[in-house]
Amino acid sequence: MAHQGSTSDYAPPMLREAHAHIVQHGRAMGMLRLDDCLDRDDCLQRVAMAAASAHDTPPTNWLLGVGVRAQAWPDPTYPTLDELDSILGPRPCCLWSFDHHALVANSAALAATGVRPGDPDPPNGRFVRAPGGRFTGLALEAAAKQVYSAVPEPEGAERLEVVRRALDDLARHGFEEVHDLLSQPWLGPTLAALHDAGELRARVWLYPPIDTLEAVARTRREWERPGVRLAGGKLFADGTLNSRTAWMLHPYADPIPDMPRGQCMADAGTIQRALERAHGLGLGLAVHAIGDAAVRACLDAFESSHATGRPATEPSLPAMRIEHAELIDAADVPRFARLGVVASVQPCHLLYDIEALERGLPDRLDRVLPLWELVDSGCVPGEGLWFGSDTPIVRPDPADSVQAAVRRGRAGGPRIGAGQAITEAEAWAAFGRRESSRGA
Ligand SMILES: [Zn+2]
Incomplete structure (x- = not known):
């Protein structure tokens, strides 16, 4: 899907969308x-x-x-x-x-x-x-x-239709693996039905809300299939940049009254308890953390729970992944690779958030998505550094994130933290593609 400002017209055949909302994408x-x-x-x-x-x-x-x-x-x-x-x-x-x-x-x-x-x-x-x-x-x-919640939810055959429509669209963008980051209780059974009908176009990992994880885990035998897998729980540590509720180490230039540094929705202790709950089931935890204070709380929580031994998660599942991580303090960057925490980021948001970032964090733009530092500190693109879009919040065209990671802004527009750019090959690798046909 070509579009204005794309850095590449090369459509890679096999990619991972590491942060999607499948049902919302299909409904949207x-x-x-x-x-x-x-x-x-x-x-x-x-x-x-x-x-x-x-x-x-x-x-x-x-x-x-x-x-x-x-x-x-x-x-x-x-x-x-x-x-x-x-x-x-x-x-x-x-x-x-x-x-x-x-x-x-x-x-x-x-x-x-x-x-x-x-x-x-x-x-x-x-x-x-x-x-x-x-x-x-x-x-x-x-x-x-x-x-x-007053809008009628999809029921019966409509569920199949919504999920099929979403995954077909994501497959058209080249995604053969999709991670769902707040899974409905009926998503697993719906994916199983699609699989059994031979209509499942992508492998799917599910992350239901942490509060429902035990209940979902009890039913997983009924709906897990090759390519449909329960991967962990999802927890929110803060809000968003645009609403000024992302939880920051330093005040916003334009805060909400009474919330100079945004909003903590889960502190390190709460995150640690959630980690232990997920790890007790052999599963991982994905934490929504946009501000640098929320990111630090996640890393602190993981380090503390780590002190008692390596979590016994299923092979190939990350014990902890931090979703969004739009701001990361310099002192926290090396902790990702050292602790083995996955940075699951969506550079495409940069293309939309530039004005909000310039207004809210004018003196800290160099801390926005520090991709160069993450890679330099040992987060291997595709292993410790994953890209996704957060669709339907931002459209799932992977070229958008590649453009944002490489150019750090919209075509012809201002660049945010230009020193944090990575190469095009590294950006595609963060989507799981092994090598670039274009080099970089
Ligand atoms: Zn999301």
Whole structure:
């Protein structure tokens, strides 16, 4: 899939997508795409067109959009509840932000969610209200998830369809192995059904939420197949860069009030207990850690649990992998290779996060994705350093991550931490490709 700014038109045959959300990718493929809207009016017009073309479907059917990037608009204001209501009437609608940490909903969607203006916000979430208490339609973090949970989940044959569609698309991008980083309890059985029907296009590793790991492990014999495997549990140590909830060692230049360094969602002690839980089952742990404080907490936790002996995980499974690691303090870089912790990163996010990084961390841009230092300190691309996309949050074109790792920015745009660039061959190797036909 050629696109503007690609560093290479060579499509490698066999790759690993180390961080994907298979079900969300399949569902997002069926949603209205809003990534490239120029402004709020453009966004509303596209919603109106989608609503018009859905006029002959039942009015209770949801209209779902994804990819809203209000931060990039001249007026960075999300569409409002009133604007959506005037377009959609009784049809429930929600539009995800590109990073899936916020959405805007209309009145019908909020009614389906069962939330009323006087209700308290959920923990770790917020329904943004206008002065006087009316909903604006914007729901953040856990509140966004609460709205989305009112959308009917795929059932029965639709599950097969969603998962098949996602894996077929990833296979078209060259991926023969896909790691799912927050697996639904029904994903394993669905993959087994696809395998048994001869329709599974990629090997899949599953990482269900750590809280469900024992329960999922009890059923694994029923659905594990050659190429479908339970690999470990997933835990969140912090939030995201764009929402200023990634947990940092130093304050943001533009923090959320009362959260100068973002938000710790799991400290080293909590991570260590999760590690011991996963290792007790012979499985690994994948921790979402974007800020450098979250990354350090992961490494501290692993080092402490390590002190009592090597974890007895199944061969070929990493005992610990840190997901995202967008900022890493210089003192922590060598700890990855020394401890055998996998850095599972998505350089493609750099292409979207440049403005947020320049605003929030103007004096620490050299700590963003320090790929050169990681490789230099012994993280072998493809072994200790893995690339993925986090699809559907960012599209899964591997050329995007290769471009970001090599050029450290968009074509013709500013470069972030240019000294941390790696070679094109190293970047493809981080996707699991053994050698480059182009050299580097
Ligand atoms: Zn993810």
